[in-house]
Amino acid sequence: xxxxxxxxQQAALMLTGIRDGLIARRTQLSNAIRGYAAEFGLxxxxxxxxxxxxxARIAQDENLPELARELFVVQGREYARLGTExxxxxxxxxxxxxxxxxxxxxxxxxxxxxxxxxxxxxxxxDPAAFRSGRHFAAWLGLTPKDHSTGGKTRLxxxxxxxxEDLCRLLVVGATAVIQQARHGRGHLWGxxxxxxxxxxxxxxxxxxxNKVARIAWKLMVTGQRYDAARMNAMPxxxx
Numbered sequence: 526x527x528x529x530x531x532x533x534q535q536a537a538l539m540l541t542g543i544r545d546g547l548i549a550r551r552t553q554l555s556n557a558i559r560g561y562a563a564e565f566g567l568x569x570x571x572x573x574x575x576x577x578x579x580x581a582r583i584a585q586d587e588n589l590p591e592l593a594r595e596l597f598v599v600q601g602r603e604y605a606r607l608g609t610e611x612x613x614x615x616x617x618x619x620x621x622x623x624x625x626x627x628x629x630x631x632x633x634x635x636x637x638x639x640x641x642x643x644x645x646x647x648x649x650x651d652p653a654a655f656r657s658g659r660h661f662a663a664w665l666g667l668t669p670k671d672h673s674t675g676g677k678t679r680l681x682x683x684x685x686x687x688x689e690d691l692c693r694l695l696v697v698g699a700t701a702v703i704q705q706a707r708h709g710r711g712h713l714w715g716x717x718x719x720x721x722x723x724x725x726x727x728x729x730x731x732x733x734x735n736k737v738a739r740i741a742w743k744l745m746v747t748g749q750r751y752d753a754a755r756m757n758a759m760p761x762x763x764x
Contacts, residue, residue, distance in 0.1 A: 530650050537647045540618045541640075545690075547614060551607040558600050565589055576604060618643060630744055633751040636698035636737050644691055645741060652746045658739030666692040667735040692734070699733035700726070 530538070555576050559569060562579055567586070569579040580601040583589065589597075622628045622639040631642040655661040662668060665688050703717075703726055717736075720729050744751060 530648070534647050534650065537621060537643070540614060540621065541644055541647070544611065544614045544618060547607055547611045551604065551611065554600060554604050554607065558597070558604065561593075561597070561600075565593065577601075580604075627745060630750055631741050634737055634740055634744070636695070636702040636733065637741065638698065641691070641694045641698055644694065645745075648688060648691060649745065652742055655742060658742040661742035662735050662738040664688070665695065665738055667695065667731065667738055695734040695737060696730055699730040699737060702733065703730055 551573070555573060558576060558579065562569065562583060565586075567579065567582060569575045580597060583594065583597045586594075619639055622632070622643045625643070625646060628639070628642040628646045631637055631645055632639055637645075649661075652661070655664065659668075703721065706718075707721075707726075717729060717733055720732060724732075740751070743749070
């Protein structure tokens with residue numbers, strides 16, 4: 526059982542919820558702008574940074590109907606407003622992270638940044654309520670389904686139980702670490718280097734996310750700081 530969140534934690538979680546909502550609305554609007562522009566033969570590459578240049582091209586294209594240009598201006602203003610609000614929310618979220626000692630310690634773990642660290646602190650009222658890091662990882666949903674029977678251990682796919690949002694972020698962070706490592710950058714655990722040689726990157730990312738969750742629980746319970754040498758970290762070049 527997990528203790529009920531405090532009013533302060535719930536208020537802090539509003540920051541992450543509003544951020545997610547703004548990102549979703551901005552993504553929806555950018556897709557709409559791309560779609561409408563494509564109908565007039567104006568194509569832009571993927572990426573949020575491509576929207577403003579696309580809107581500038583549209584504003585200078587005199588072949589477009591006047592009504593279309595006016596409506597693109599309306600969409601452009603809305604897109605800019607969402608971007609401004611998103612920057613303000615992210616600034617407040619970063620300030621919360623910097624003011625919280627535990628969040629700063631968690632961000633020292635590879636694959637965990639301010640976004641994951643703040644959410645983990647906000648959502649974990651009492652880390653000691655979990656008997657082990659394994660229980661904490663299971664609470665997040667980073668464990669496979671158990672289909673064991675007749676004394677035989679059979680593990681299936683990762684369950685959808687637990688905190689789906691935090692679980693997704695941990696896997697995304699782990700994937701980023703693995704992608705950097707595959708290009709010869711960053712550091713990896715020795716066991717993960719060996720795992721990447723015989724398993725697909727997606728499976729390795731989930732395994733790394735599970736490991737990171739356990740490490741995070743350990744730091745939250747003991748008050749220790751992340752120690753790369755102790756956690757069996759090693760340069761990817763030496764693998």
